[in-house]
Amino acid sequence: MGGNHYLPLSDVDRCDMLKEIGVDSIDDLFSDIPQEVRFKRDLDLPPAMSELEAIKHLNYLAAKNKHLNNCTSFMGAGVYDHFIPSVIKHITGRSEFYTSYTPYQPEISQGILQAIFEYQTMICQLTGMDVANASMYDGGTAVAEGAIMGVGATRRSKALVSRSVSPFYRAVLQNYFNSRGLELEEIPLKDGSTDFSKLEAMIDDQVASVVVQQPNFFGLVEDLDGVAEIIHKHKAVMIVSVDPISLPLLKAPADYGADIVVGEGQSLGVPPSFGGPLLGIMSARNKFVRQLPGRIAGETVDSEGNRGFVLTLQTREQHIRREKASSNICSNEALVALAAAVYMASMGPQGMREVAEQCVQKAAYACEKISALDGYDMAFKGQNFKEFAVKVPAKPEQLNKQLLQKSILGGVDVSPFYPEMENTMLFAVTEKRTREEIDTLVRELEGLK
Amino acid sequence: MxxxxxxxxxxxxxxxxxxxxxxxxxxxxxxxxxxxxxxxxxxxxxxxxxxxxxxxxxxxxxxxRNFGVDTGFYPLGSCTMKYNPKVNEEVAALPGFAFMHPCQPEDTAQGALELYYNMEQSLKELTGMDRFTMQPAAGAHGELTGLMVIQAYHRHRGDQQRNKVLIPVTAHGTNPATVTMAGYEVIQIPADERGNVDLEALKEAVDETTSALMLTNPSTLGLFEEEIMEMAKVVHEAGGLLYYDGANLNAIMGYARPGDMGFDVVHLNIHKTLSTPHGGGGPGSGPVGVKERLAPFLPKPLVDKKDDQFHFNYDLPNSIGKVHSFYGNFGVVIKAYNYVCMMGGAGLKQASTDAVLNANYLASLLQKNYYIPYDRIRKHEFVVSAKPEKKKGAGAGDIAKALLDRGFHPPTVYFPLIVDEALMTEPTDTESKETLDNYARAMEEIARAIEENAEKVAASPYNTVVGRLDEVRAARSPVLRWQKE
Structure with a gap:
């Protein structure tokens, strides 16, 4: 039988235990399951594998996939190929961390609680917000829950979201809003960025929040100065979705008036994992702390006056407040938040800045080279962080297929999400790309047009 | 010091x-x-x-300064803190999985899609459901997804007035919170004297506004709902659907399937039942399975197979849309898949057998010194009531802290709410008899210590890196980040 090495009871143990319980057989332990619902045959699952066979099988499946370590990737759209320092997997691989659960018993969970408290602090340092939580599932759910916070804080039932916010996030947001019977309207684009001239006309005193993204889905750095004033005039909430890796160079959202800052934290030392587990960032100004979803670690003292950490403000949470909770989230992405914290601690202010600068420089170089090619044009004017949209002279699917023959994972096709943008690809260039890799991409694209 | x-x-x-x-x-x-x-x-x-x-x-x-399953016994009720096989970590970290980009072309992701496909087949067999999505990133996320699917189903049929979801009093807190998230109203159903959902109260509560009944079976009391077929009939006859919270599936694998009990939608917590680690709070994974008639409403994409090629199917016009930016916590699904591969059908059934045997054995040992309400055969967990001890001066919370001093992670405390001073205890399948014996001895020792000097027990813990932490102070004057002096 499979899995014997995970099941310590011996047959003798089982007999002794049945005797102690006072029943004759294992069947007696399941006698409370009514006959009519009993499962009467054996589970028809593939035959059990030994550890060696399982490893071989999983290696066989993994070998069928291309990945960022055997290709040169220019794919982004929310998940990026950034460098991951070795220390991270050694820390997250400590089983005292990864085999624990939510720190309900703080006296034996100081490790993860302090790590979360430090993570919250670093997220606040990046965003300029007053308070951050221990994580959401991903960028999409962080955006959706941010907008629901806005609804809770204003008692209004409508949100505006820019079309320059990731279509993946908007899809999640739309779904959460549909379910709850809330209204969502999209602010149109102008040259790839939010058309804020339309915002004045769209916003009114029914609007709970306005959601924007910086840098936006097309990698453009939007001009968000003055936007908060328009939003706040109507007592609505400004929500900004960020890529934290850009924040060493870009203004903290607090400095241009954001109220809630959310985002995808995968850039911070987390493998792409085919899109999950990711890291939902959630932070806000103090006045929204009661609406924050999820776990929050806070500082306190023990019986002897020593500093220690606990989960706090739990009266917001489902296990205490039930149907009145600010969210239903229970399990989060704590181990991924730990990875992000180790990343930020390792990189420090200098390393974080250097990564951001190399992204901007290398993306600018790639941008210049590609737009100089015949048939390739920048889709939008404006300044980009590490990603840019290009009008290409062929079907993106076709281009990607050919690039793949040179072991290049090309750009993301944006037309499924923006039907008006035919033959437009999104290329991401991180600090990991070398000049030679970029030049190879450019050369290949030139040959493909 | x-x-x-x-x-x-x-x-x-x-x-x-x-x-x-x-x-x-x-x-x-x-x-x-x-x-x-x-x-x-x-x-x-x-x-x-x-x-x-x-x-x-x-x-x-x-x-x-942290305690995990690898550190010691972790009987945290309803969280199924079973051992997390090391090989799971190794296979999930393979670059061919961990370094895949979610937007890479499908023909470069065939191994990943095959894994999703195979996992779906196994989960279908394990639960008796017809289709699964792996998109939800946690149990509560699965609950929300499941309710969204139910909502879309009713709305599609023009059944707009169904705005209530019924929940037993023993339900996990995520259930009522999820109901609110989905824009529904919660109707609470009491338990009867055997710990089952009160069938008469359920009959009273259902009507044309009932969207669904959310149920954990076995319940958080560790008791199998003996009237489940009758409950299903009552809800279905009123036009409502049955939602299965899979938090406690570890009790019944190979013995009973939610799909055969009349459930229309289930979510599984594969970080519980299927051995993936809890990561200090996450990531988890909460796949949602449905019966055929609800499949059109599942989130998109689903994974389908055609001519030995696997692909994402986005052509689902009635789908609720997306609940996650991409396809869910793939990295977690790999680990659970590996576990299912290694356990096989007989192994999974044995896991449930041992989980139930361990719980009944431990309950039988603890009953010598503690009061355990609802005295009947239990499934994978049981709830001790420390009400008598509380009267002597040390309640459930204090007993939990005294367990810390003896090297154990305590049970879930003060839940379920219908048991006073609850200690919800789930030993799981991966614990040895000696471990349970040692835990029972520690509990006996604590019971004696309460008799002798309850005040001393109430000041536990003594041997941890910090003393008892002041949670009231933390909430009253919150310090939620470090700040430069």
Whole structure:
């Protein structure tokens, strides 16, 4: 039988235990399951594998996939190929961390609680917000829950979201809003960025929040100065979705008036994992702390006056407040938040800045080279962080297929999400790309047009 | 001597660094040329400056201040803290999985899609459902997804007035919170004297506004709902649907399937039942399975197979849409898949057998010193009531702290709400008889200690890195981040 090495009871143990319980057989332990619902045959699952066979099988499946370590990737759209320092997997691989659960018993969970408290602090340092939580599932759910916070804080039932916010996030947001019977309207684009001239006309005193993204889905750095004033005039909430890796160079959202800052934290030392587990960032100004979803670690003292950490403000949470909770989230992405914290601690202010600068420089170089090619044009004017949209002279699917023959994972096709943008690809260039890799991409694209 | 651990921010020196990057090899431009001036950060980011060794020692020390399943017995009720096989971690970290991009072309992701496909087949067999999505990233996320699917189903049929979801009083807190998230109203159903859902009360509660009944079976009392078929009939006859919260599936694998009990939608917590680690709070994974008639409403994409090729199917016009930016916690699904491969059908059934045997055995030992309400055969967990001990001066919370001193993670305390001073205890299938015996001895010792000096027990713990922490103070004057003096 499979899995014997995970099941310590011996047959003798089982007999002794049945005797102690006072029943004759294992069947007696399941006698409370009514006959009519009993499962009467054996589970028809593939035959059990030994550890060696399982490893071989999983290696066989993994070998069928291309990945960022055997290709040169220019794919982004929310998940990026950034460098991951070795220390991270050694820390997250400590089983005292990864085999624990939510720190309900703080006296034996100081490790993860302090790590979360430090993570919250670093997220606040990046965003300029007053308070951050221990994580959401991903960028999409962080955006959706941010907008629901806005609804809770204003008692209004409508949100505006820019079309320059990731279509993946908007899809999640739309779904959460549909379910709850809330209204969502999209602010149109102008040259790839939010058309804020339309915002004045769209916003009114029914609007709970306005959601924007910086840098936006097309990698453009939007001009968000003055936007908060328009939003706040109507007592609505400004929500900004960020890529934290850009924040060493870009203004903290607090400095241009954001109220809630959310985002995808995968850039911070987390493998792409085919899109999950990711890291939902959630932070806000103090006045929204009661609406924050999820776990929050806070500082306190023990019986002897020593500093220690606990989960706090739990009266917001489902296990205490039930149907009145600010969210239903229970399990989060704590181990991924730990990875992000180790990343930020390792990189420090200098390393974080250097990564951001190399992204901007290398993306600018790639941008210049590609737009100089015949048939390739920048889709939008404006300044980009590490990603840019290009009008290409062929079907993106076709281009990607050919690039793949040179072991290049090309750009993301944006037309499924923006039907008006035919033959437009999104290329991401991180600090990991070398000049030679970029030049190879450019050369290949030139040959493909 | 207890001592606090320095924070990252209290360590390091200006100019110290813990990273190594290659120099940029592209022609450099002034940042001002590349980024709009008014959107640039003016002052340096405020982050700690540490060398690599300081970072490693900091987190290593933190890890020693943490208790996991690998540290010791962790009978946290309804959380199924079973052993997390090491090989799971190894296979999930393979670059062919961990370094895949979610937007890479399908023909370069065939192994990943095959894994999703195979996993779906196994979950279908395990639960008796017809289709699964792996998109939900946790149990509560699965609950929300499931209710959204139910909502879409009713709305599609023009059944707009169904705005209530019924929940038994024993339900996990996520259930009512999820109901609110989905825009529904909660109707609570009481339990009867045997711990089952009160069938008469259920009959009273259902009507044409009932969208669904959410049920955990076995319940958080560790009891199988003996009237499940009758309950299903009552709800279905009123036009409602049955939702199965899979938090406690570890009790019944191979013995009963939610799909055969009349459930229309289920979510599984594969980080519980299928052995993936809980990660200090996450990531988890909460696949949702449905019966055929609800399949059109599942989130998109689903994974389908055609001519031995696997692909994402986005052609689902009635789908609720997306609940996750991509396809869910793939990295977690890999681990659960590996576990299912290794256990096989008989192995999974044995896991449930041992989980139930361990729970009944431990309950039988603890009953000698403690009161356990609802005295009947239990499934994978049971609830001790420390009400008598509380009267003597040390309640469930204090017993939990006294267990810390004896090297055990305590049970879930003060839940379910219908048991006073509850200690919800789930030993799981991966614990030995000796471990259970030792735990029972520790509980006996605590019971004696309460008789002798309850006040002393109530001041536990004594042997942990910090003493009992002041949670009231933490909530009353919140300090939620470090700040420079």
């Amino acid at each position: 207890r001592k606090h651990k320095a924070l990252l921010f209290e360590m390091g020196r200006a100019g110290r660094c813990g990273y190594s990057l290659p120099s940029s090899d592209v022609p450099e431009k002034a940042v001002d040329e590349l980024l709009p001036g008014n959107m640039q950060r003016k002052e340096q980011l405020e982050l700690p400056e540490l060398s690599e060794v300081e970072v490693v020692r900091h987190y290593t020390e933190l890890s020693t």
